[in-house]
Amino acid sequence: MNYRPLGKTGFRISELSLGTWQVGGKWGEPFDDQIAESILHAAIDAGVNFIDTADVYSAGLSEEAVGRVVRSRKEHVYVATKCGRQITPHTNVGYTETALRGYVEDSLRRTGLERLDLIQLHCPPTEVYYRPEIFGLFERLREEGKIAHLGISVEKVEEALKGMEYDNVASVQIIFNVFRQRPSGLFFQRARERNVGVIVRVPLASGLLTGKFDATSTFSAEDHRNFNREGAGFDKGETFSGVDYDLGLRAMERIKALFPGESNLAPRALQWILRFPEVSCIIPGASRVQHLYSNLSAAELPPLSDEQVAGMNAVYEDLIKEGVHQRW
Incomplete structure (x- = not known):
């Protein structure tokens, strides 16, 4: 496992x-607690020392499982969680210092940790980034010893740029992958200048970049890949x-041609992201241990060739960029 600095936190994370x-x-x-714990233990066994969760993941059960496993291990594992998405309706006015303080204290209780290594605002409405009192609250929580650092999880590059203006923002979690390349421009430049860590989420485009889906693939009614394609839920x-x-399927056919004989392209998609030194870490998910091992194998494969990188970027320029680049 390779480790990188998480911005100004002083953490070196997988x-x-x-x-x-x-x-x-x-x-x-x-x-399923047993499946969750098996994945978490396998990740730590493999050298993963940074785990990202949120208070809304499985209604708090994810936080509880993460805390339970981390507390049982001798290795130091950094725990990052998020708050704010419980606010209903999810609007700017619902972001109050009282509510956010309560969410942090609830996360401490669920994880059983004395201090959260990183608490992140969980994709708040854009207006929240223009409210200094919200960011000031987390500085007080740091002084009280309840959190070590504050980060933000954003939907848009513009939100990341605004959020980084606050000195106590130590990291930005953002969607970045072969199909979402805009962050590699101005955002990466500013993050480097301000020594802000970059945590990459949705690195496989909800599984699309694995190359395993086709026109016959189906998803359950409760799966966001079924109900949220047009933004019905978030x-x-x-x-x-x-x-x-x-x-996306058409684009993947072109990408598959760059990797003949490889049926699982998830590790290749992760390798593409890791080529950027501004990236502190990638946080792909896993619903089974074998998914975890697939993602970790990115560190063992031969590096991408210049031709493969150029081909992946050409797919973005030719097919994807027009629809997504300026939107997020």
Whole structure:
């Protein structure tokens, strides 16, 4: 496992880390503690030392599982969680210091940790980034010893740029992959200048970049890949990175041609992201241990060739960029 600095935090974290949105069961399935714990233990055994969760993942069960496993291990594992998405309706006015403080304290209780290594605002409305009092609250929580650092999880590059203006923002979690390349421009430049860590989520475009889907693939009614393609539940960009599914399949046919004989392209998609030194870590999810091992194998494969990188980028320029680049 390779390790990279997480911005100004002083943490050195595994470049291939773990996101826990669907740990313990696929999207739409009931949470299974045994599956969750097996994935978490396997990740730590493999050298993963950074785990990302959120208070809304499986209604708090993900946080509980992460805390339980981390507390049982002798290795130091950094725990990052998120808050704010419980606010209903999810609007700017619902972001109050009282509510957010309560969410942090609830996360501490569920994880059983004395301090959260990283708390992240969970894709708040854009207006929240223009409210200094919200960011000031987290500085007080740091002084109280309840959190070590503050980060933000964003939908748009513009939100990331605004959020980084606050000195106590130590990291930005953002969607970045072969199908969502805009962050590699101005955002990466500013993050480098301000020594802000970059946590990459949705690295496989909800599985689209694995190359395993086709026109006959189906998803359960409760799976966001079924119900959120047009943004019915939350931001459309969280599902298949905002790419039209059929267009994404066409794009993947071109990418598959760059890797003859390889049936699982997930490790290759992760390798593409790791080429950027601004990236602190990637947090692909896993609903089974074998998915975790597939993602971690990115560190063992031969590096991408210049021709393969150029071919992947050409697919973005030719098919994907027009529909997504300026939207997020």
